[in-house]
């Protein structure tokens with residue numbers, strides 16, 4: 001069985017263009033020039049290369065630059081042996097454009113949903129030892145900035161114990177940094193900045209903030225956020241820089257709002273359990289929100305901006321704490337006046353602690 | 363068989379149409395969106411297949427044989443080899459700052475920066491190598507056996523030397539690196555030879571370099587003369603201030619107008635000199651676009667993107683390629699029999715590094 005069709009051919013060895021006839025013999029073919037015969041070539045080695053103007057261009061496996069160019073109507077016995085044209089690329093051509101677009105949309109939505117939702121149940125599965133190592137790697141001894149006095153430590157310990165049932169797996173420290181801020185870190189680490197303790201008007205205020213940070217620890221928010229960030233980085237990695245980062249930030253922001261609300265709820269519950277009035281925390285937020293409104297009117301207390309940037313503030317948070325006040329309940333102060341003084345002056349008393357900071361962290 | 367190019371209008375011709383390109387670009391955009399950006403590697407490949415196939419050199423179209431999967435694998439490699447280590451290093455240096463080891467953190471950050479700098483140079487080189495190795499003409503391709511690791515070092519020191527004399531060495535470093543890059547490339551059996559000179563570029567560069575100074579000087583002189591005239595009487599003073607303000611606005615605007623214009627004028631000269639210094643065996647090249655062509659091209663691009671609310675951005679690959687081919691010129695002759703296949707190695711992965719750093723090719 002043999003048949004002939006006109007075609008153009010490059011042998012890939014030099015740039016000479018050859019007018020050839022294709023001679024089909026079973027599953028193989030020859031290319032015939034006037035004085036030369038090329039081949040035999042196996043149809044199974046033929047690959048589709050590209051569409052070049054009016055011609056379909058075919059290549060040959062393992063023959064660099066070998067080309068067979070067919071233009072015009074190709075007879076059916078030849079076209080039946082040739083590989084299919086490529087348009088969009090493998091999967092899309094197999095499924096068809098519409099179906100592929102729908103399939104990709106669903107797959108993308110599923111990937112994003114998994115990345116956003118899975119940290120909530122993945123984070124608790126991560127062993128505490130990993131959490132702890134990560135926390136140690138990040139914080140260490142905080143550059144020697146942790147303050148410590150016997151009486152101050154005791155007051156802090158009492159405060160933590162009143163707010164949490166398992167105070168032993170928490171490591172709460174006061175750092176000699178003049179900023180109104182507090183952070184929860186992996187490994188059950190909570191750091192209160194001395195600036196926050198100093199400006200507090202009562203131990204109840206510190207208790208509310210501390211309980212909020214303990215809430216972050218207990219709800220595994222830090223590990224969740226870390227997993228979510230890594231997942232988003234992978235999933236959105238394909239999108240170009242700016243828009244990817246924007247989407248990423250918006251998604252993580254909405255989750256950080258949710259985490260803040262959860263931590264607040266945890267804080268109110270802990271305060272209730274410890275018989276500490278939430279009014280102190282409410283007034284702390286009230287002061288912050290007033291700063292929020294008139295931040296530019298020449299107040300020297302710039303430190304407050306630190307807390308606001310990491311904890312998006314709104315009047316509703318203050319209202320929530322106010323609402324959680326139970327009328328007639330016999331609240332008692334979080335610390336005795338003596339303990340409170342010790343805690344407040346702990347960093348001033350501890351002369352070994354280094355002061356200052358070189359970072360901004362939330 | 364010899365082709366004498368001297369009688370032809372131009373050896374390069376582009377036959378594409380933007381309507382045809384739109385039929386590729388819009389489905390590409392849709393698929394890229396629904397795959398969260400992953401399809402863009404296949405999208406780029408389809409666009410290049412089209413643009414190359416619509417480009418004629420002498421009497422035969424070009425072929426793009428790159429594959430989407432190559433670009434994708436390159437991107438994944440860049441992410442694993444550079445992206446992930448960067449994230450880890452950033453975490454480590456943040457931890458070091460926490461521990462008060464700011465100097466060590468600074469050293470690590472500096473090393474990270476140097477590594478990125480080096481890899482950017484390698485990426486430029488490999489992008490050019492990849493493109494040449496995937497471009498076929500008459501069954502013959504280009505390429506390079508140089509992996510570009512040396513070029514990465516040259517890129518670092520030549521860039522720094524270019525910046526050191528208050529950025530006056532930039533034209534030298536740009537031209538010198540262009541020559542380095544192209545001298546390592548080949549097409550078929552022939553090595554490219556790049557001998558562009560940098561000295562003719564200095565005048566244009568100084569124009570660009572001096573624009574901010576001239577504008578500043580002009581503003582100062584004008585301000586002084588205004589102040590002097592304004593001082594004579596109160597009535598004149600207020601108009602003087604008003605006119606001064608208007609001129610200040612004009613000065614700021616012209617900084618945004620004259621500076622880009624001067625930059626384009628410089629770049630057009632750079633590209634003309636760089637391409638003009640290029641030879642391939644008996645072929646010489648020329649790029650005929652002059653500064654006004656570049657400025658019109660740039661303004662038209664801006665107008666298209668703005669008037670289409672950004673959608674026109676997807677036509678930029680088409681516009682860039684058309685501009686490039688329309689102004690390319692080649693002289694000399696090619697011996698088709700001697701143009702044998704390139705023996706350079708073919709790298710399996712695409713412009714991964716380049717893609718990660720988002721730099722242009724030529």
Ligand SMILES: [Zn+2]
Nearest residue numbers: 216260263311
């Ligand atoms: Zn919080």
